[in-house]
Amino acid sequence: MQTIHFKETLYGHLGAVRLALIFILFAAMAPFASFALTQQHVISFYGAQPEDISFALQIAYAGIIATLPIQFRLVRYFTTRSYLLHAFILGILVNVGCLCVHDLVLFAVLRFFTGVITCSVAGCMLMAIFSTLPDHKRMVVGMSLFFSLVLTCGLLVGIGGTWVVLRANWVWVYNGLIGLQVIAVVLVTLIFDPRSTTRPYPLYQVDWLGSVLFITGASATAFVMIYGPKRYWFADASILYISIVAAATLLLFLLRQSALKRPLIDLRVFRSGKFAFAILLMLLFWGIKDSINLMYGYAGSVLGWSPADVVNAGMFNVAGVILATIIAVMVILAQKTNLPKLLLAGFAVMTFYHAWVYAYLTPDLSFHALCFPIFLHGFACGLLFVPITIFCMASIPPKAAITGIVICAYARFIATLNSLAGFYTLQLNYSQHFKEGFLPKLSTGSDIFSQRQELYKSLLTLKGYAAGEASQISTMLIAKTSAVQGQLLTLRAIFLLAAVFTTAAFVVLLTFAVVTKMRDKHKPTPAGK
The missing domain is CATH 4.10.860 (DNA Excision Repair, Uvrb; Chain A)
Structure with a gap:
């Protein structure tokens, strides 16, 4: 792994250095997740459709995974300080471009380069964080710090973004991002040594x-x-x-x-059945975890929450991630054989989260009631992400570690795209299914329709509406109520399906753990042991 050179005067203050590294990492990742929770403002600013914004988010991730294998080579060619300074300066220019550009094609190109710059800094920061930790804690603690920020960055940026859009023009978000990057440039200048003792990696070999x-x-x-x-x-x-x-x-x-x-990647790692199994778990995890976006959408569309309310609820998710990550790190450091138990616990909590939403989803959940499953989701993610990543990395030889990291990133990209397409298609199909089920009951000759319409008409008449107005409004109210019920039934069906998948994963993991334990128990002990 590349040696990261800090200034000699800072080696006695590694705690402060780690905090600075985490801030630099956050400043790099913030533009990538800058409008995950303020999409409506972005849609109006660029004159876009929701799918255009989804594409802008994912094209940035395409830039990340395309750059990742190259990044580990580029950082060995330049000094760390020079490499990061150039990356942040380019990042500032890209943010200025996003601020000035209104064309969607140019915006998508700039978003791709946002991903390239995010990866350039994040990969370097991962190695820098590793270099500040003892060898026996490097993998577990380093991965925990890095990926906890990955999981929570969107919500943390959403807090600032929501504060801005409620008080000023949305484009001021970019000014905040540029400010973060300027502070990161100052920290990079203060922390890293401009000299390097490492032989540059020939770029023609890339x-x-x-x-x-x-x-x-x-x-x-x-x-x-x-x-x-x-x-x-x-x-x-x-x-x-x-x-x-x-x-x-x-x-x-x-x-x-x-x-x-x-x-760029060594395909021979797939000869390990354990690694292939770990990647399948990661694909399932990243695909299923995106169900939280359905919860945020439900809170905004059905419950009528503002973006600030959604972000505030999302903080319970962040708390769950942080708490469970700390527990996972302590358990793994205590004994690495606890890894299967963490995976089982994580999928059990994820199953309970989906089952809770299926059982208790209503059109009038309170803020505090909905925060409970949101917290559960974060807690399950915290229990699962670091153990799954460590499981992947432990399943391949150390010399293939870079390939392992790259393929894990590929898995996240594929799973996220699959969840976007899958959840949209499921919503479309289930919505149509329930709508067709409602139609016979909503026809003018239906007793249910007539009773409900008369109830609304009588209530509206008591409030002073004329008979004709009351009839029209009652029909609109029935249509709105039916649409909400159809959405709730659709969400319940999707969460039930997700609960089935996570239960299946739990059973497969349990079987895998039992078989592995029995095989190890009957394995012959080497002579002399």
Whole structure:
């Protein structure tokens, strides 16, 4: 791993250095997650559709995963201080560009470079955080600090973003992001030594062509998965052609990686069945955890919460992540054999979270009632993310650690795209199913419709409305109530399905743990032991 050089006067103040590193990491990640909870303001500013904003978020992540394998080589070519300063200066320029640009295509290009810059800094910070920790705590504590911020960054930025949009023009969010990056530049200048004792890594050995192939394939895949459900998939010619481009370029990328002497990723790691199993767990985790976005959407559309209320509820999620991460770190440091128990506990809590929402979702949940499942979701994520990542990394040789980190990032990208397309398609299908079930009961000849309409008309008449107005308003109220009920039934069906998947994961994990324990028990003891 690359050696990170701090100024010699700071080695006696590693606590302060770690805090500064976490701030630098946050300043780099903030632009990536800058409008996750303020999308309506972004939509109005750019004249976009919701899927355009989803694409802007995911194209930034495509930039992250495309840069990640190269980043570990670039940071060995430049000094750490110079590398980070250049990255942050480019980040400031990109934010200025986002502030001035209104064209969606240019905005998507700038968002891609936001991902590139985020990865450039985040990868370097991961190594820097590792270098400040003792060897026996490096993997567990370093991963916990890094990925806790990854899980909570969107909500933390959302607090500032919501505060801005309630008091000023939305574009002031970018001024805040630029301010964070300026402070990060000052910290980088103060912390890192401008000298380097490491031999530069030759950049001609980097697989630049493979990187271009992957960027093309990842961007095309993001486009297909986000716009496909809204354009009826292959019924739209553009989705069909871009799908062919995505499949072809990703296939060429994999063939190239299998043939090169110095590939961006070492595909031989998939020969380990344990690693493949760990990646499947990670895919399931990242796909299922995005159900929290349905909860935030329900809070805004059904309960009528403001963005500030959603962010405040999201802080319970952050608290759950932090608390469970601390517990997970303490348990793993105490004994690494506790890893399967943490995974089982995490999927058990995730199942309970989905089951609770299925059982208790109503159109009038209070703030405090909804904060409980939101906290449970964060607690389950905290119990699962670091153990799953450590499980992945422990399943491959140490020399393939970079490949392991890169493939974990790929897994998150794929799972997130799948959840975006999957949850949208499920909502569409279930909504249509329940709507068709409502229609016979909402026809003018239905007794239920007539009774409900008469009830509304009588209430409205008592409030002073004329008979004609009361009839029209009562029909609108019935339609609105039916739409809310259809949405609630759709959410309950999705959460029930998610509970089934997490229960299946729990059973598979339990079986895997029992089989592994029995195999280890019957394994012959080496001579002399």
